[in-house]
Amino acid sequence: MLTFIKGLDAEETGILTRAMMLSGDTLSWPKEWEGKLVDKHSTGGVGDKVSLILAPALAACGMKVPMISGRGLGHTGGTLDKLESIPGYTVLLPSDRMQKIMEDVGCCICGQTANLVPADKILYAIRDVTGTVPSLPLVTASIISKKAAERVNALVLDVKVGNSAFYSQDEKLGREMATSLVRASSMLGTKATALMTRMDNPIGHCIGNTLEVAESIQCLRGKGPKDLRTLVEELGGCLIDSLQGTNTGKQQIANTLDDGRALAKFRDMIVAQGADEHLADRLCGLPMDDIDEVWQVLKKAENETQLLAERTGYISSMNSLEVAKVCLVLGAGRAVATADVDHSVGVKLLAHVGSHVKKGEPWVTIYHQSSDFNDGLADRLQATLEYSDSPLSVPDIVIGMVKPS
Structure with a gap:
């Protein structure tokens, strides 16, 4: 302390x-x-x-x-x-x-x-x-x-x-x-x-x-x-x-x-x-042109649900922390150290920051067990997106470097 x-x-x-x-x-x-x-x-x-x-x-x-x-x-x-x-x-x-x-x-x-x-x-x-x-x-x-x-x-x-x-x-x-x-x-x-x-x-x-x-x-x-x-x-x-x-x-x-x-x-x-x-x-031989090819080899969740963009525009930001917390609720992570993990659940982003989407177009696929996804989680995911009417440049992922003095 x-x-x-x-x-x-x-x-x-x-x-x-x-x-x-x-x-x-x-x-x-x-x-x-x-x-x-x-x-x-x-x-x-x-x-x-x-x-x-x-x-x-x-x-x-x-x-x-x-x-x-x-x-x-x-x-x-x-x-x-x-x-x-x-x-x-x-x-x-x-x-x-x-x-x-x-x-x-x-x-x-x-x-x-x-x-x-x-x-x-x-x-x-x-x-x-x-x-x-x-x-x-x-x-x-x-x-x-x-x-x-x-x-x-x-x-x-x-x-x-x-x-x-x-x-x-x-x-x-x-x-x-x-x-x-x-x-x-x-x-x-x-x-x-x-x-x-x-x-x-x-x-x-x-x-x-x-x-x-x-x-x-x-x-x-x-x-x-x-x-x-x-x-x-x-x-x-x-x-x-x-x-x-x-x-x-x-x-x-x-x-x-x-x-x-x-x-x-x-x-x-x-x-x-x-x-x-x-x-x-088999796993390493998959062409992987589409992530869903993995389900030919590894276990898939029972259900998949797509969410649709609520407006037309460019995705200007995505609250990744909230997306991860939804995945945690689905079972992809553990809230406590002793919890089990469901390897088959998660989300696949069909659009990312900088992408242009049209209203009604799918932007994410959720892989989940039958009873684990509901309107509340869907609303939380929808709220992670912010939109812009104009295109934007995505900043470099590397901000800086620290070397030994």
């Missing part, structure tokens, strides 16, 4: 982070992987499926990616929840199995082991019940202690800024968070770069676990929404350039998406983590 009220300076934050990192195991890797070990962390966003694409794309560039991710709590969907919509996918891996997968494939995406930064679990539980979760030093120590325990050479941080961001609703707060995370990483010997990215509108067109897997595969096939691909290229490019001292990282990532190497790594990763080979081949 004292930290929440008074804060910590940079040195104190670094000392806390190091103590948390050393409260349990730290990972170790073969010497020949030195200079290739990388990871990414996002502060959480609506429709944020970047990790599913970035990890295999980096592996296809020759990197080693031990990505330890989390589950969703509240309005943000967790990377592990998305991947568990693939039958058989296992997120709990012992360290020797994790190393074997990285040796064979180059990447894995798994959950935190029981003795990796155990202090974080205790401190987070205390923060939760004392209302001290949104404290910059405590957030910094929680994030960086886990990433430093992975013993990677370089880390890229995606700091979300906007009305749907967890901590940083404006650019000033975003820069403070980015600076704190980069500084703490440097104190623990990890080279980190932070990108501040916009989180006012959903990332991509899909929110919901299976739908986000489908959109990830679409991007891995060189297709998909521009904003999602831009994030993957920018974050991956930062990592590669920070290690290699080049400015070709973005192009290297783009090449793996366009030539199929990243998709092949994704297929090999999900098989290595328990998915059936035949299912993985």
